[in-house]
Amino acid sequence: MTWDQNGMRAQFCHALSEMYKSEVPLYGDLIDVVYEADAKAIENSQESGFSVIDPDDILPSRHRVERHGAIRLGTAFELATIRRMFAVMGMYPVGYYDLSLAGFPMHATAFRPTTQQALDINPFRVFTTVLRMELLTEKTRELAQKALDQRTIFTPRLLELLDIAESQGSLTPELGTEFIANGLETFRWHSKATVTLNEYEQLKAEHPLIADIVSFPSSHINHLTPRTIDIDLVQKLMLDRGMPAKELIEGPPKRVCPILLRQTSFKALEELVDFRDTSDSHVKGSHTARFGEVEQRGYALTRKGRHLYDQILEQVNSKAAEKGVKGSDYDELLETCFHDFPDTLSSLHDRGLAYFSYKITPLGEKTLRSSVESPPDTAAAVSLQDLLAQGTIAYEPLTYEDFLPLSAGGIFNSNLGSVSLSKKLIMGADPDLDGFQRLLGACVADEFHLYEEMQKRSLEVCRQTLQLQTI
Ligand code: OOG
Numbered sequence: 001m002t003w004d005q006n007g008m009r010a011q012f013c014h015a016l017s018e019m020y021k022s023e024v025p026l027y028g029d030l031i032d033v034v035y036e037a038d039a040k041a042i043e044n045s046q047e048s049g050f051s052v053i054d055p056d057d058i059l060p061s062r063h064r065v066e067r068h069g070a071i072r073l074g075t076a077f078e079l080a081t082i083r084r085m086f087a088v089m090g091m092y093p094v095g096y097y098d099l100s101l102a103g104f105p106m107h108a109t110a111f112r113p114t115t116q117q118a119l120d121i122n123p124f125r126v127f128t129t130v131l132r133m134e135l136l137t138e139k140t141r142e143l144a145q146k147a148l149d150q151r152t153i154f155t156p157r158l159l160e161l162l163d164i165a166e167s168q169g170s171l172t173p174e175l176g177t178e179f180i181a182n183g184l185e186t187f188r189w190h191s192k193a194t195v196t197l198n199e200y201e202q203l204k205a206e207h208p209l210i211a212d213i214v215s216f217p218s219s220h221i222n223h224l225t226p227r228t229i230d231i232d233l234v235q236k237l238m239l240d241r242g243m244p245a246k247e248l249i250e251g252p253p254k255r256v257c258p259i260l261l262r263q264t265s266f267k268a269l270e271e272l273v274d275f276r277d278t279s280d281s282h283v284k285g286s287h288t289a290r291f292g293e294v295e296q297r298g299y300a301l302t303r304k305g306r307h308l309y310d311q312i313l314e315q316v317n318s319k320a321a322e323k324g325v326k327g328s329d330y331d332e333l334l335e336t337c338f339h340d341f342p343d344t345l346s347s348l349h350d351r352g353l354a355y356f357s358y359k360i361t362p363l364g365e366k367t368l369r370s371s372v373e374s375p376p377d378t379a380a381a382v383s384l385q386d387l388l389a390q391g392t393i394a395y396e397p398l399t400y401e402d403f404l405p406l407s408a409g410g411i412f413n414s415n416l417g418s419v420s421l422s423k424k425l426i427m428g429a430d431p432d433l434d435g436f437q438r439l440l441g442a443c444v445a446d447e448f449h450l451y452e453e454m455q456k457r458s459l460e461v462c463r464q465t466l467q468l469q470t471i
């Protein structure tokens with residue numbers, strides 16, 4: 001058992017998954033469906049002799065344990081403390097997501113490992129949103145502030161353990177165990193609300209997510225998502241089993257070369273809640289927040305690739321809106337429009353649309369060994385194209401490690417009962433990265449930069465091994 005950051009992350013992810021399974025049994029069923037679909041997909045791809053499966057997907061150390069979760073926070077203290085908590089597990093804020101575009105008064109980042117090695121061990125990531133108080137109406141803001149001021153979503157012991165971890169650089173196994181047990185409390189579901197039913201209704205009328213963020217004593221994990229290698233098959237199995245699956249898969253269509261992220265989900269559960277009463281007793285009510293989701297990850301796109309993706313998706317959505325296209329017709333339209341997005345590894349590589357990792361091929365290694373006697377001319381400038389054409393080095397795509405919350409806006413919306421009163425006001429807002437970083441107490445990393453660095457580093461290793469001046 002290791003208690004370094006990677007070990008802590010793996011253990012925490014496992015413990016959280018067990019807790020969520022007991023809280024939301026349908027999540028456990030979904031995991032079973034994913035295992036079944038993946039086994040079948042591997043069998044099918046072996047039978048067809050045409051492998052469409054990304055090797056990264058079947059790395060046993062990574063794939064089976066891979067999860068992402070999502071939490072929603074209310075204050076700067078909560079966000080900054082969560083940042084410290086995730087840092088103990090080697091998870092750092094990457095990317096800024098402005099959710100006002102979808103009509104939500106929130107912005108977000110994703111806490112995740114940032115190195116290839118850490119991602120390979122356990123890529124656990126948590127999409128973390130925080131409320132934008134300035135986008136609420138005054139009355140709701142006051143109510144939200146009052147409710148948030150009276151809660152602490154961290155146990156006192158967790159706060160002590162954070163100080164210890166930060167001053168000593170790590171935790172002993174005993175303290176690590178305590179850290180995990182205490183950390184889980186922040187994400188646990190509580191059916192006792194901290195507000196009255198009337199206050200809850202008021203918050204919900206402005207936006208259901210405000211009520212979800214503000215009304216409870218913890219920041220309950222609202223979903224935990226396993227990764228599959230065949231989301232179409234999972235979708236089919238979910239429907240076959242009568243699970244309350246959402247109708248469409250979000251994101252890009254099914255392709256030979258999968259890109260970014262495809263996601264589907266089952267609808268939020270209606271849960272009983274005890275609301276506070278002025279007379280100190282409780283009133284029964286209900287809340288829908290927690291759901292199950294599944295995802296298939298594809299290749300990370302460069303800025304250029306992402307731009308093309310966004311352009312095509314916009315085209316799809318405006319055509320769909322214009323003609324009122326829905327259901328399987330929407331899927332067809334999506335597929336047609338995405339014909340404009342190259343779908344071979346070499347075109348994605350040569351046109352600079354996706355990120356890749358380079359490595360020396362067995363042929364390259366053989367040549368290298370035979371040239372030990374007479375080392376190559378290190379001053380020689382060899383181009384990447386030449387090395388690829390000679391078969392000295394090869395590339396494989398980098399996996400997309402981030403999120404597409406706006407394309408998954410459908411997931412958000414399918415889990416919300418009513419329409420927001422203040423949607424128009426929110427949608428007119430500007431993104432506020434500076435404001436978000438102030439609440440976080442740190443900067444967020446740029447995801448494109450991280451992929452670019454991984455790609456560069458892999459090429460640098462090749463250059464050094466081949467003893468070349470430049471590639
Ligand atoms: C976050 C939704 C974002 C995803 O997979 O895009 C997310 C939320 O519901 O709070 O998890």
Ligand code: NI
Pocket residue numbers: 068069070127223225293
């Ligand atoms: Ni999600």
